[in-house]
Amino acid sequence: MAKKIVVEVCTxxxxxxxxxMHMMDSIASLAxxxxxxxxxxxxxxxxxxxxxxxxxGTRGPFVIVDGKTIPQxxxxxxxxxxxxxxxxxxxxxxx
Amino acid sequence: xxxxxxxxxxxxxxxxxFEEIARxxxxxxxxxxxxxxxxxxxxxxxxxxxxxxxxxxxxxxTIIRERIRLAMGLPLRPTTSYQNLTDGMKECASSKKQLxxxxxxxxxFACEACKPDHFKVTNNCKKCLAHPxxxxxxxxxxxxxxxxxxxxxxxxxxxxxxxxxxxxxxxIRSGRPxxxxxxxxxxxxxxxxxxxxxxxxxxxxxxxIVSCPFAAIADKSEILQLITAIRSGEKxxxxxxxxxxxxxxxxxxPGKIISGIRELGMDYVMEVSYGADIGSIHEAEEFMxxxxxEKPFLGTSCCPAWASxxxxxxxxxxxxxxxxxxxMVATAVKIKEHDxxxxxxxxxxxxxxxxxxxxxxxxxxxxxxxxxxxLMGIFSAKGVELTELEESEFDVEASADGRNYAVSGGVANxxxxxxxxxxxxxxxxxxxxxxxxxxxxxxxxxxxxxxxGHLLEGMACSGGCVGGPGxxxxxxxxxxxVKAFADKSNFKTADDNIYLNIxx
Ligand code: SF4
Ligand code: FES
Numbered sequence: 087m088a089k090k091i092v093v094e095v096c097t098x099x100x101x102x103x104x105x106x107m108h109m110m111d112s113i114a115s116l117a118x119x120x121x122x123x124x125x126x127x128x129x130x131x132x133x134x135x136x137x138x139x140x141x142x143g144t145r146g147p148f149v150i151v152d153g154k155t156i157p158q159x160x161x162x163x164x165x166x167x168x169x170x171x172x173x174x175x176x177x178x179x180x181x
Numbered sequence: 182x183x184x185x186x187x188x189x190x191x192x193x194x195x196x197x198x199f200e201e202i203a204r205x206x207x208x209x210x211x212x213x214x215x216x217x218x219x220x221x222x223x224x225x226x227x228x229x230x231x232x233x234x235x236x237x238x239x240x241x242x243t244i245i246r247e248r249i250r251l252a253m254g255l256p257l258r259p260t261t262s263y264q265n266l267t268d269g270m271k272e273c274a275s276s277k278k279q280l281x282x283x284x285x286x287x288x289x290f291a292c293e294a295c296k297p298d299h300f301k302v303t304n305n306c307k308k309c310l311a312h313p314x315x316x317x318x319x320x321x322x323x324x325x326x327x328x329x330x331x332x333x334x335x336x337x338x339x340x341x342x343x344x345x346x347x348x349x350x351x352x353i354r355s356g357r358p359x360x361x362x363x364x365x366x367x368x369x370x371x372x373x374x375x376x377x378x379x380x381x382x383x384x385x386x387x388x389x390i391v392s393c394p395f396a397a398i399a400d401k402s403e404i405l406q407l408i409t410a411i412r413s414g415e416k417x418x419x420x421x422x423x424x425x426x427x428x429x430x431x432x433x434x435p436g437k438i439i440s441g442i443r444e445l446g447m448d449y450v451m452e453v454s455y456g457a458d459i460g461s462i463h464e465a466e467e468f469m470x471x472x473x474x475e476k477p478f479l480g481t482s483c484c485p486a487w488a489s490x491x492x493x494x495x496x497x498x499x500x501x502x503x504x505x506x507x508x509m510v511a512t513a514v515k516i517k518e519h520d521x522x523x524x525x526x527x528x529x530x531x532x533x534x535x536x537x538x539x540x541x542x543x544x545x546x547x548x549x550x551x552x553x554x555x556l557m558g559i560f561s562a563k564g565v566e567l568t569e570l571e572e573s574e575f576d577v578e579a580s581a582d583g584r585n586y587a588v589s590g591g592v593a594n595x596x597x598x599x600x601x602x603x604x605x606x607x608x609x610x611x612x613x614x615x616x617x618x619x620x621x622x623x624x625x626x627x628x629x630x631x632x633x634g635h636l637l638e639g640m641a642c643s644g645g646c647v648g649g650p651g652x653x654x655x656x657x658x659x660x661x662x663v664k665a666f667a668d669k670s671n672f673k674t675a676d677d678n679i680y681l682n683i684x685x
Contacts (some may be wrong), residue, residue, distance in 0.1 A: 097429075097430035097431055097433075098566055099429070099432075099557070099560045099566055100561050100652065102429060102559045103200065103560075104193060105192060107430060107655070108188030108655065110431070111658070133430070136568055145330040161630075
């Protein structure tokens with residue numbers, strides 16, 4: 087069974103201001119490259135409305151990778167998190 | 182490569198400054214002259230003690246201070262004498278339109294003085310036996326030094342042959358990102374080798390701002406003046422450029438964006454594509470009447486950076502740039518005819534529009550210009566959660582052709598369709614160019630007589646307005662969104678738009 091990782095990117099006002107649209111594009115391009123490389127893990131990127139996390143004063147963008155919330159998300163941290171989730175059960179690719 | 186279109190820490194800082202000013206503008210006591218808030222701003226934006234981007238937090242914060250001044254519409258402070266951070270703030274914190282040129286400036290001490298365009302031998306050079314670099318150089322500029330090949334930059338004519346010949350890819354071309362982005366060739370150097378903008382050449386396309394990896398270039402904003410106008414009870418009409426679709430996030434539909442703008446206290450929101458429809462008809466008629474007899478070709482007028490660049494590059498042909506009001510102006514005129522006391526804010530992707538709004542014949546109609554990025558800062562500061570709002574609609578709709586003005590090719594297409602509506606036999610050959618560097622080539626062809634009878638569509642930004650420096654969405658995504666919204670219009674061409682004839 088192919089594994090699926092769900093990445094939710096907050097696209098509320100504050101998070102978009104802090105770059106969440108570009109974050110979505112980067113994750114989508116990561117998913118694409120992994121697919122090209124033969125990974126069987128599917129990465130699903132979802133835009134979600136304001137998670138209400140921004141109201142507490144912590145800066146966005148907020149990204150949730152398989153349930154784990156990353157505040158002030160920077161692309162490298164998010165990518166690493168996604169990759170670590172891929173690694174678990176991935177046997178087909180050499181990630 | 183360029184950082185244009187990527188989200189980097191620089192983008193973040195720029196946007197935080199906009200948000201910071203918007204928050205102040207909303208929260209301050211309108212009668213007070215207290216600007217203490219801005220002494221603290223740099224500490225909010227650059228927290229902590231460890232420098233993240235430059236050699237020290239002190240420098241980072243000093244640069245933030247200048248960015249804040251610019252974003253309030255103030256000039257930079259002198260670097261060689263003392264001036265208080267808040268000097269001039271009292272005067273600029275009003276609803277009065279007061280944008281002063283220069284609009285785009287280099288913050289001198291933020292500039293790293295990148296070396297202008299040159300070829301360089303990197304440490305990948307193995308000082309190989311064959312060293313083909315020396316033999317292919319037509320001007321004998323490459324020699325073999327102690328550790329590696331050396332290029333004599335005095336002699337080098339930048340032909341690039343050495344780079345192609347090197348089996349290790351050790352030779353690179355490198356230059357100044359700002360100068361490379363500038364199609365008007367307005368970037369020069371000051372006595373310390375730092376970038377300096379030749380204001381006579383600058384058409385404020387704004388691309389250097391988003392291309393400098395050190396965020397050393399910035400423009401001025403009217404966030405404070407706009408919000409002050411809203412808060413002091415002025416009637417503010419927002420007109421939003423065709424490229425707005427999708428700029429505020431994938432879930433912020435056009436309907437939600439309209440609601441969001443109303444939420445900010447602007448009474449009325451209109452799409453500038455409506456003014457584009459007015460323009461398409463005018464431009465079509467101009468074309469049919471004057472080309473090729475009185476004017477060998479007709480250049481589109483909607484992109485102010487292109488229009489002023491074209492007039493400066495080919496002054497003898499300045500009359501060939503359409504005499505048509507830009508969509509922004511056409512829309513604003515319509516509003517002020519209806520309500521002369523209104524204040525009009527143009528919201529768009531464009532920085533050159535800020536200059537256009539200072540032109541003598543435009544200033545009475547357009548009071549403020551802000552970019553999507555600036556508007557997003559305002560939404561965030563005011564806590565307007567776009568995704569949670571109900572949908573609204575524009576009261577007056579624009580045609581699909583008008584909405585497509587935002588994407589390269591869209592303007593020419595709209596004009597062709599309006600010409601065809603009048604005379605199906607009339608051919609409209611088109612030449613088009615995106616980026617000023619390409620526009621320059623197109624102008625040279627026109628000068629050489631190769632554009633006779635043509636419609637010339639010029640756009641300073643690649644991709645058209647969706648590629649403007651004040652956007653938030655990536656170009657491919659934005660172009661798709663614009664097209665989808667255009668398809669939803671009830672009218673195909675400008676002539677089909679039933680709203681053009683009714684008096685608003
Ligand atoms: S790219 Fe930035 S740092 Fe480099 S010369 Fe231009 S303004 Fe200065
Ligand atoms: S906008 Fe992302 S948590 Fe509120």
